[in-house]
Amino acid sequence: MNRHPHLFSPARVGPLSLPNRFVMAPMTRGRATADNVPTPRMATYYAQRADAGLLVTEATAIAATGRGWLNAPGIWNDAQVAAWRPVTSAVHARRGRIFLQLWHMGRTSHPDFLGGELPVGPSAIAAKGETHTAKGKQPYVTPRALTTVEIARIVGEYAAAATRARAAGFDGVEIHGANGYLIDQFLRDCSNQRTDAYGGSPGKRARFLLEVTEAVAGAWSADRVGVRLSPTGAYNDMRDSDPVATFGHAARALDRLGLAYLHVSEALPGSMFHVPLPPVLPTLRKAFRGPLIANGGYDAAKADAAIAAGEVDLIAFGVPFLANPDLVVRVRKGAAMNPPDFGTLYTPGDQGYSDYPTLR
Template identity: 45%
Template sequence: MTRPLAADSPLLQPLTAGALQTANRVWMAPLTRNRADADGTPNDLQAEYYRQRAGAGLIISEGSQPSAVGQGYPSTPGVHTDAHEAGWKRIADAVHAEGGKIAVQLMHAGRISHPDTIAGQTPVAPSAIRPAGAVFTVNGEQEFPTPRELATDELPGVMAEFADAARRAVAAGIDGVELHAANGYLLHQFLADGTNQRTDSYGGSPENRARFIVEVAKATADAIGADRVGIRISPAHPFNDISEDDLSVYEVLTGRLAEIGLAYLHVLAEADDPIVGKLRAAWPNTFVLNTGFGVESDRDQFERLIADGTVDAVTVGRKFIANPDLVQRWAEGADLNEPDEATFYGGDGKGYTDYPALSA
């Protein structure tokens, strides 16, 4: 047991982020769980998983591909067919029945994929640079292939895929979308000077490297309203073989996105990283922080960060896996369930929908 939170704790206060009205400021981070049907259709098991976690201020779903070639891993959900849209409707209805809010994270994996996963297609990227390492596929672990560089005239089509996926999500009753420009996936690959070596207007300078992300955000905002769109970034995070020497791209990006009026900016960084203060100062709307990738979330630190105005909300990952009622547990100072890492990726309801709640 830890101390219960006071009723007026900053963590428990409501928040308005664009069109998103959240009951508290403890949001659920996007978490890949690999439980969708083989064709990417969200299913009833996933609807139950998200329903159980509706006490989060906002659920941000697992990364979900806006196109077939955007898929990075087996059994991740898509948002680009009628069947996908129907699956997301079941999830939206389940979360809303419990009084919750949910945004779908739109994640195009780019070069972090393999032909085995995307029906024999070659993964695409800003530049034909093969990432180090291997990726899990339907045929087991495989070395990454060299991706195909997207031609300049293909980029509007990719932007349109994000916009169409956002339309489908909202049509399904989902409250908003988050663009995944972090963790080494396609949008991050355009931002990073180590993965973007283009010589057209989408490569080179910080302004050019930010251009594609800004245009994706604009297309998505035009499709569903900027007040229903958030974006996640992870400056200098090396996951998925990302290397970044020039972080000024993030200040350029933040300024351009602020002009569009997105609902929130979601930053993966340590709280004391100087870039957090820089981006916070440049961002006029809701500022959301995730303090670690596999790092323990500290409830009391989060409370202080919101109280002193460093952030407006926080996202929590692993603790939400094992504690569907995490906000209630934190509020009451109750003990937490421990997550079973062996069940994180793939499988059935074990380690997914069978974690006990306090009221169980």
């Protein structure tokens, strides 16, 4: 007996038919090379999880100037495209579907990743906290505020990255607008205090997201493009004075583009990522009429109930997928789950990465 019929019902995302409503959430794992080229073990890792209706890769830098995480992959040069191909082929060989998450870190990068240059952001406001560099933990620096000419160049870099993702065999791309990275820095008023066309009202703060999304859709096709947002997320020192207004506006504007999906990361109470703020997800459900993915602290029962209630269409699982390559099989069988090993989240090698046991 299938105890989670809604989670196991088929769905459509853009032109893709998904056999179930499990999405693997994007997760940075630091298994690429020091110069941000994907490695063969990444093909093994993603293929192991290809039972998911949809896989979303770890965040992947669109440009060398947007990177800032040790051993995270990129998609700005030919070597990276060539090294992503075995990943997408391995997933497709197991009849899976995979989107690439497009990432620019903005103010959360560090000069050590940028040839000594300052990272950039909407405004010259530093995040509180520290970042990991090759020299160990260092405080975030105050970024340089982008000029409008530079903003236009970065929009073009997103589009070029989408073209490269397509060439690498991905089924689509997810624009990383969450978790305090560049797009989120523009969206929220803690980090965006611009007085030009890119700052001020929710509409102006959403302008960069909209320009990026339209450019990426233009480079490929809107129904191959998803967007991820984290309206109440506090990671990377983020907050907003009115998340419902900020993200409600963004979702209404995205709704008009005919995207593959909107992916909202907003952790449930009781989960380790939960922030005690009123949820914005119900507002976004009304604002965005396409497929909606929710994420954050879901287990199969909560996921099935949320889909059954019509609150969302699909659920992304992060840590459960990290520790259980055969998550979909385990849920179907009602089997026990592997516990995650938090000590190996970002360490090199197969341990705690591609060596989690399956049931068989």
